[in-house]
Amino acid sequence: MSDVATCLLNSHWIVLLPFLAGALIILGCSLFKDKMPKTLCMGISIAAVFYGFLQSLLIFNELRQTPTPYMSDIDWFVSDSFKITVGILVDNLASLMLIVVTLVSLLVQIYTHGYMREDPGYRRFYSYLSLFTGSMLGLVISTNLIQMFIFWELVGVCSYLLIGFWWNKPSAAAACVKAFVVNRIGDFGFLIGILLLLSATYGFWHAHADHGLLMFYDPQVGGIDGVTLSGAIKWALDPAHGTLTQSFLTAISMIMFLGPMAKSAQAPLHVWLPDAMEGPTPISALIHAATMVAAGIYMVARAYPIWLDWTNIAEPSTASAGLAYVAWIGGITAFMAATIALTQFDIKRALAWSTVSQLGYMFVGLGCGGYSAGMFHLTTHAFFKAMLFLCSGAVIHALHGEQDMRQMGGLFGKVKYTATCFLIGTLAISGVPGFAGFFSKDEIIGTAFAWQGPGHEVLAWLMVFTAGMTAYYMFRMFFMTFTGTYRGSAHVHEEHKPDPLTVPLLVLAVPSIAAGAVGADLQQFIAHIGSSEGYASPFSNFVHFMHPHAEVINMSAMTASTVFSLVGIALAFALYYKKGFALDVAIEKKIPALYRFSLNKWYWDELYMAVTNFLLTAFKQVWECVDKHVIDNIVNLQRYIFLGFGHLLKYSENGRGQSYALTIFAGVALIGLFVYFFVSSP
């Protein structure tokens, strides 16, 4: 067997090992209680994910040389008419995600050792981390929508557990419940979307009952007409077999999009993510910045055929209503979150809003048909945002739990590794040329300009403007935290040499700088600047293994967004580096309405509370009435009937042996006669 095959064949271990590690830690902790060594917990957990990382690299390497996706399915539920399978699908898209997830997870787990060392829940934390990593990897390599949904729910549960990790803090408890409830809404939409799609394409899967239900695609068969999602949609759109119409498909895609909307925090289901910052910082970095929130983007990319326009059935187009919906939701969210981030003071929450905004960018990329642009930004963003969060954690750690940026300042000399890394991350997210974010963000903006959907120019300019705001608020954070004079009172724990807290930062700094240049192939990129000829970047080549396509570098868009970014940076420099945070006060005085609108996060929470309070109260009153007067009586009546019969029958048992024997004889005689006279009389 060739190396490729062996390497890919064993990919299930990437998923299974973290699960086993989590189970092992839980088992160890429940058997040995506090005697379970902390380092052992860490060792098991890290070893599992380290293995996953190594194998992901191997897989990536193999696929880069010979793009032969590998799939293996096992039956989970089989009936005559359909079959549900679980399995692994390792193709280029998945292998990319595998690397992102395992690398970030590995570094976060190392970081955790430094961050959570004193925490009594250290072991529990590692078991949760392992479970999360396993679930996320399972989501990545899912072969069908149903399996993906299962792991989707699993990562949701892990997120719930980890946000509420410090459950005795009321705010954390409230935040995890909020995350859970909001995600339920999204998951419900996702599930309904799956079921609608299934009902529309059921005949197709029924005809291919030897394949699993709702499979993304089978590389062994391949092609657009194979047993794939696109094949099924094509089949159902054909009036000869199915009843699916393009508008119904669009509706399905919109309903299904509720899932990514909640998981990837898009308006109006974004409200849980900033509150999720109540969890420990490693979690914010791993789950709520780099991996889990990207699951929504990954899902849309994976199930892309659902979002396409199939009017011309031979050649589906990306100018579809479903994708326009995705793009506009993403665009609005990106803009909204950026405006909110302008005024936040909590360092983690400000970063959370920037995450929401960047996730919006990715959806703009996907929605505008830039399948690889969205995935590219996902990859680069995962690195620099995880690093930024870990930096914020290091700052919080150094200040003994202080998160308010008004109590920081002048930390550059004291925590120099962290500050340097934070600066790199800030440059990357701001889209300064050369750093990772520059390439991916410009690809998205360029795609938005090239897109043919409704209002594409407005959307593109909105994104350019948002890029400026991003640069502004990120540098605002940097200057408030690291420059000027220290405004807090707590003793600052200084950094001297790299420790478990800073090593992951330094490692992540490398891809934060270079991932963009490598992914876009800097040489080619420079060579094609200004030319009207497109070129296929290595990244999109890799992701688009089926049909590589070239993208033109949109010179004017790139210049515009760079200029906007630089203006934002300059503004932040002028206002915050020079004058502390006096500007916030000035704006608060001048235009208090806008300021408070941003500070209070566009009043989404208040709106939701008002609506739910009104609706729930009304709903509750109606049902309370029904419950009390109708349901209760029915239930009680049932109970009395059942119990009454039960008591009656109970006395048929009189405890006498002779009557038992008599019953047997009488039973035989009576049944025999009854059957003879009433049942089988010819």
Added chain:
Amino acid sequence: MSDNQFFSGVFSLLTPHLWVITGMVIACLWNLFFPKRKHVTPLVCIGTLALAAITYLKQFGVEQQDLFARLYVIDTLSIAIGLITCLVGIIVVFMSMGYERKFTPNRGEYYAILMTAILSVMFLAGTADLIMLFVALETLTICCVLLSGIAKRDLKSNEASLKYLLSTAATTATFMYGMSFLYGLTGSTNYYDIQAKIFQVAQSPSLVAILLIVLLISVVGFKLSMVPFHMWTPDVYEGAPTPVTAFLSVGSKLGGLVVALRLLSFTFVSASADWVPVIAGLAILSMVVGNLIALCQTSVKRMLAYSSIAHVGYFLIAFAANNGQSLSSLLFYVIIYGFMNLGAFACAIMIENELGTDDMTEWSGLIRKRPWLTMAMAICLMNLAGLPVPPAGFLAKFFVFWSGIQMYSTLGNWLVIVALVTSVPAVFYYVRVAIKMIVREPSVKVAALPNRRVEVADSQFGPILAIAICLVGIIGGSIAVNPLMEFSSKAVSSLSTGPVVGSTPGAAEHLQ
């Protein structure tokens, strides 16, 4: 073929039985020679049962063979049932470890008799002749009588034993009566011959034919505790030592079930129009009576006893549907039911050992003191109630109900309707116990428990292992639905393939 070769061939096919006989003999003699090492007896039993199970596993899929002039048949059904029986035996022996101290000085005998009972179920699994059936069935019955009364000083145990004996005497009478009819009508005691000849009898249903069927059903019904042959069940279940109750509720039912499968679904297959309504009627009666009486029990063991009557009602739905698919759902149900019921009994034993009572109100708040045990019991109860946590119990129930719907007849619909309606009280009384243990404040007895289990004289290692096996079975059954279903359908497929000699094509067509 020389005699020597013949016997070595036969004995290699009967290796599992020989293993169990070895275990039985050792269990019998061990305490006589090594009175100080009594704790080894159960281990010997488990070892031999495990060896028997492994041999069965290797045999599974072997070609059908008739032994001893068609007295005994080796096919997938007999092997599958034998395998399940060995598993049940292992779990029951584990459960008994520690508990059997109550039977001093009869500990060795207890295991020897239990092994004999297991052996007789294994023989029942492959019985293809009325005489063989009678011998195996009576061996099982006598063992059950002895086991119920093994706690000699316990009056309730004595009462249970006597009641079982009296009731079983009655069914033996009806059974003999039925057998004499059968022999008179067909002139043979062999299933294959009877199957070939019963066709003519079935053409014109006479009172004799119907009486014959009801007489045969009565003995099966007694073993399975169908209504109205169930009267002994609650008294015996309550009075007998709990591990014995567990065996009666699963092991001895397996015996009854396989007899029913071979007699009704195979031998009487051409007369199915006559027996299906009887079975369906008994199913409805069992579901209604079992579930309703279970509703007002306060003793957990009595509640489990009545609910087992209700479960038999569910078995019978699949039986009445009587096709390959429904019979494999039936076997699936039986396997899952075995795990969850044995698990519930094992938990009940551990709780009873500590609390000294099986009154469910006394179990309130147990989760505060014994969280793991309570959760295990709750899982078993939820599955018995058919709630999908994990889905094994639910799926088993669903498949059986589905086979009822697939009958596409009024009868099938009625069966499923009654099953659904009577499932409502079932959920109530099972979950009530779980809620009492988890939600309520601790009762006086529970509050008085020490925080950690004190192992006074009995090691609880055996019951814990039994619970673990059952939970693994339940969870495994939820995940490996398909392999288990395939195993079941392969097992029941031998009913439709017909005998090697003198096959009747009509039967095969019917069952496919």
